[in-house]
Amino acid sequence: MDASNTTRTGRRARWAVAGMFLMNGFLTGSWAPQIPVFLERLGISEFTLGLLILLFGLGAVTAMPWSGYLMARHGSRKVLLGFAIVAAFSLLAVALAPNVALAAVALFLFGGLIGGMDVAMNANAVVVERHMSRAIMSSSHAFWSLGGFFGGGAGGLIIQSYGHVTHAIGVTVVAIAILAVAARSVIADKPHAEHHHRKFVLPKSPTVYLIGLMALFSMIPEGAVLDWGALYLQKERGTDLATAGFAFGLFAGAMALMRFLGDGVRNRFGAVATLRVSSLIAAAGMLVAGLATPPWLVIAAFAVAGIGIANVVPIIFSAGGNQPGMASSTGMSIVTTMGYSGILLAPSAIGFVAERTGFSPIFVVLSGLLVVVCLMGNLVRTADFDHGKSE
Structure with a gap:
């Protein structure tokens, strides 16, 4: 009975973390067809767009270590769901930004939320692997790519037909729906706060x-x-x-x-x-x-x-x-x-x-x-x- 429950829990957790990868990839892929519209509506050059995209990357790189810090104290489940809830609205914030200054803030936060969620979902996938005693990482990344496929492939068609704001609202609704289905089965793990206080030494x-x-x-x-x-x-x-x-x-x-x-x-x-x-x-x-x-x-x-x-x-x-x-x-x-x-x-x-x-x-x-x-x-x-x- 215990073995059966463990297997059932593992399967649910496996599909839940797959849903998190799918959601993250969908949000990221949905950003790609927004970029040409973003360039035109703000009236910026490719150089300025490059700086704004850099802010997306800086946001992600800034959030990634914080995601690890938070997981050491609270476990991957809480951190993953926390980032995911806010990330669901992040592309909409970018799409609604009326000027370059607010767009810069929105892109930094968008990158930070996507990056923090990315680290947490990979960590949670490792927890599922240990629970199930088999590898799932490659197929988890497949769900990320699948999300990117749907986000990028459908985005251009929707933006051209209905506009970039309608597209962003639709992306938000889909992201929330994925999160609502997956959240309850995301597996919990024990925090390891004691490891956070150890001095980190770069390997030689x-x-x-x-x-x-x-x-x-x-x-x-x-x-x-x-x-x-x-x-x-x-x-x-x-x-x-x-x-x-x-x-x-x-x-x-x-x-x-x-x-x-x-x-x-x-x-x-x-x-x-x-x-x-x-x-x-x-x-x-x-x-x-x-x-x-x-x-x-x-x-x-x-x-x-x-x-x-x-x-x-x-x-x-x-x-x-x-x-x-x-x-x-x-x-x-x-x-x-x-x-x-x-x-x-x-x-x-x-x-x-x-x-x-x-x-x-x-x-x-x-x-x-x-x-x-x-x-x-x-x-x-x-x-x-x-x-x-x-x-």
Whole structure:
């Protein structure tokens, strides 16, 4: 009876945390088709937009450590639900911002809420994994990508037909609905406040930082497609807003599909081989996206890049959390912080450069970063479950 209850609780908790990933991805993906309208209605340049997007990233990076601090005192469940409740309204606040100053505040808070929720939901997924004694991280990230697919894919169509405010209200309603269904089954864990008072010492091993660099190089392209893909298709490939919204939508959809399949692929071929092939597929997709002219070929190339990137990041994160002689939390925190800076902070720099060069050469350069990830692939061998047993 106890085993049956444990299994039932684990299944509910597994779907609840999947709902949190879905909600977070949906909010993030819904921001992508809002960006061209955001640029036009505020009458700002791409340089100013880059600064505002930087504030989104700074908000997330600022909130991430606080999320960890709060979880040490209150557990991941309370922190996750707290961030999620407020985050549901965050895109609406951005859409309603009437001027640059208020938009800057709204974007900083939007980034902070998304980032804080992100850390908490990943931590809660680890709690579920321990409860169920099996991995769910890759498929959890698949639900994030699925949310991004629906948010980005449908957003452009809704904005073009009904306006950006109606779209933001709809996003808020959907986010609240997901949260209402998932909240009651989010699993609780015990706080570990005693660990918070211990002095944090950076590890001396260079390997974990090299793995963090791999995460950075893998997530910069993801951030570039999220924040600039729609604008690239509109400005440089001459497509309409509805079509431009599919840039991140299909990218995220392809990622979701491959992440649902990712655990099986990785178990069969191993972490190193999976990462190397995946990173080369991603590099090819980004290269074609930068060089192609027809809009739908560009969108298809972004989808191919999504297929490649899908399992690269989970493998890198897993390797970071399984470094020999290092606490899992220490390795994971370093790799995730370096990686998320690629998706949160790098897009602002991309905006500055694109104002002078256009986006096409930038996507070509990003394909080169993914080739570097392939060449560093041997560093993720610790991501294999049998690695520790073989030594």
